[in-house]
Every structure is written in C-alpha cells, then in structure tokens.
Amino acid sequence: MIEEIKITSLTGRGDLILKTQDFQGYWLGPVDWGQVQGQHQGYHYYNQVGESIVSTTVGPRPLSITGWVVDGSGETLQRRCDFLNAFISPVEDYILEYKGKKIQFRPDISIAYSPEYIKNNKKVRRFLIQATCPFPLFSDMEDTQVTFDFSRKMFRFPTGFGRKSPIVFAVTSKTYSVEIENKGGFSTGLIAKIRFSGEVQNPRLVNLTTEKFVGVNRTFSRYEQLEISTAPGNKHMTLYTTDGERENLIKHRDFRNSWIQLQPGANRLALDCDDLDQRPNMDVIVYFTPLYLEVQ
Numbered sequence: 001m002i003e004e005i006k007i008t009s010l011t012g013r014g015d016l017i018l019k020t021q022d023f024q025g026y027w028l029g030p031v032d033w034g035q036v037q038g039q040h041q042g043y044h045y046y047n048q049v050g051e052s053i054v055s056t057t058v059g060p061r062p063l064s065i066t067g068w069v070v071d072g073s074g075e076t077l078q079r080r081c082d083f084l085n086a087f088i089s090p091v092e093d094y095i096l097e098y099k100g101k102k103i104q105f106r107p108d109i110s111i112a113y114s115p116e117y118i119k120n121n122k123k124v125r126r127f128l129i130q131a132t133c134p135f136p137l138f139s140d141m142e143d144t145q146v147t148f149d150f151s152r153k154m155f156r157f158p159t160g161f162g163r164k165s166p167i168v169f170a171v172t173s174k175t176y177s178v179e180i181e182n183k184g185g186f187s188t189g190l191i192a193k194i195r196f197s198g199e200v201q202n203p204r205l206v207n208l209t210t211e212k213f214v215g216v217n218r219t220f221s222r223y224e225q226l227e228i229s230t231a232p233g234n235k236h237m238t239l240y241t242t243d244g245e246r247e248n249l250i251k252h253r254d255f256r257n258s259w260i261q262l263q264p265g266a267n268r269l270a271l272d273c274d275d276l277d278q279r280p281n282m283d284v285i286v287y288f289t290p291l292y293l294e295v296q
Contacts, residue, residue, distance in 0.1 A: 007065075009094055026067055031066070034061045041056070058137075064128065065129040069124065093106050103139070113127050138293075143288060178286075180288070182264050182266075186293070194226040196283075197280075202216065203220065210261075213258075216237055216254065262288055
C-alpha cells in the first residue's frame with residue numbers, strides 16, 4: 001500500500017504532499033503506476049517457426065493518482081482546491097517521490113474532480129491526476145558516488161594522549177581501478193569528474209567488464225577539471241579551465257569510444273591515458289543513479 005508521496009513542480013510552483021488518512025490536508029487514495037510495455041522488433045526466416053527478437057524498446061508509463069481534499073471548513077477546502085487547480089498543468093513537468101525513489105511525469109489533463117455529490121461536497125472533494133512518465137524508470141533521489149581514492153588503517157599509536165582508546169592512524173592512497181555495483185535493473189550512464197594535479201595526455205575511463213571506454217584526445221594541465229557525462233539525453237564533455245571558464249570538448253572526443261554505461265551488477269572501471277606514469281595526476285569521482293522498473 002502506498003501511504004505517502006510528494007509531488008514537486010519543476011517550474012517552481014512548490015510541492016504537494018499526499019498522505020493516507022490525512023484529515024487536515026490532502027488524503028492520498030489509490031495510486032496506479034501503470035504497466036511498462038515492451039515493444040519487440042523481430043524477424044523470421046523462410047519456414048521458421050516463431051520469430052527471433054532483435055531489439056526491444058520500452059515505452060512511457062501511464063500514471064494515475066487519486067486523492068481527496070479534506071477539511072471541515074468550506075473556505076479552507078476551496079483554498080486547497082484553488083491551489084490544486086493552479087498547481088497541476090498539462091504543460092509543465094513534475095517529480096514524484098516515493099520511498100527514496102523518484103520519477104518525472106507530465107499531466108495529461110488538468111486536475112479532475114468527481115461529479116458525484118457524495119464525493120464532491122462541502123466536506124470533501126475527490127480528485128484525479130492523470131499523467132504520463134516519458135522516461136518510465138524510477139531512480140534514487142541522490143546519485144551514488146564512487147571515488148578512485150581509498151583509505152586504510154595502518155597502525156595504532158602506542159599512547160592515547162589521555163584518550164581511553166588508542167588513536168588509529170591511516171593512509172590515503174590512489175587506486176586506478178574500482179568496482180562499482182549497479183543495483184538497478186537497467187544499464188545506466190555515469191558522470192566522471194576528473195581534477196588534474198599535473199599534465200595528462202588523452203585520459204580515458206575504461207569499463208573493464210564490458211571492454212568499452214570513453215576518452216578525450218587532449219593534453220590537460222594542472223588545476224584543470226574535466227566532466228564527462230554518458231547519461232542518455234545528457235551526454236557531454238566539459239572543461240573547466242584555471243580561469244573558471246567552461247569549454248565544450250565534444251570535438252576532442254575519442255571516436256573509438258561508445259559512451260560507456262554501467263550494466264546491472266558489478267562493473268570494474270579503470271583509469272587510462274597515453275602515459276601510464278601520468279595516472280597519479282588524476283583525481284576522479286564517479287556519480288551514477290541506479291534505475292528501477294518497479295518500486296513496490
């Protein structure tokens with residue numbers, strides 16, 4: 001059972017929280033996430049029984065949210081309905097949050113109220129939000145962050161300097177490969193932020209699991225920063241210079257690459273460049289968001 005959701009306007013109209021059995025606000029009724037339809041493309045040979053599927057595309061997700069405006073005062077009831085009338089618009093986009101996951105949607109119609117008196121009167125008003133999620137997958141609210149640096153304990157100092165427990169000393173080291181666990185059910189893009197502490201020629205990020213890579217054919221210098229995004233719909237390569245300027249480096253993309261993705265499960269990423277001795281000059285943080293088909 002869905003007990004609470006939050007809807008946030010991406011155009012700055014505010015947010016709306018719906019809860020079950022909320023007698024002083026907006027009562028959440030049934031929520032229907034809809035079903036995601038897979039469209040298969042296939043072929044068959046002469047005299048073949050059945051068909052071979054060569055590709056599958058996943059279509060948008062329908063979304064239906066039912067709720068009640070509840071309040072004992074008619075003036076407050078009307079004011080809350082006025083907010084809904086202005087808040088939900090078929091020409092704007094919204095984010096729905098549920099149990100630490102989110103999905104974006106756009107309403108198909110304006111807010112709809114029940115025509116029945118028993119569901120639309122001076123005490124309560126039943127409403128419906130009908131919408132479409134063009135990207136049908138749920139994602140985490142926050143990106144997962146993975147760094148190529150790691151820390152490990154070295155030793156315990158023999159005296160605690162008055163402390164009850166001894167002081168643990170540690171060392172931070174660089175590593176040139178990390179294992180990333182994509183807990184979602186689909187491949188997902190990533191954002192790699194690289195800070196250079198020295199000269200690096202033609203840096204690359206390699207997915208050793210899929211044997212694919214993404215790279216830039218350019219020499220970078222100290223204090224420069226590079227951001228590479230392989231997320232579908234947001235692919236870019238941006239340089240942040242020492243002067244704080246932004247430069248589009250897409251023309252320097254290594255065209256042998258394939259905009260690497262993180263497949264479901266374990267992925268091992270590695271740093272690479274033309275001169276391997278320059279790898280210590282790169283500080284790398286990778287961000288990604290797992291994608292989920294269902295959340296219940």
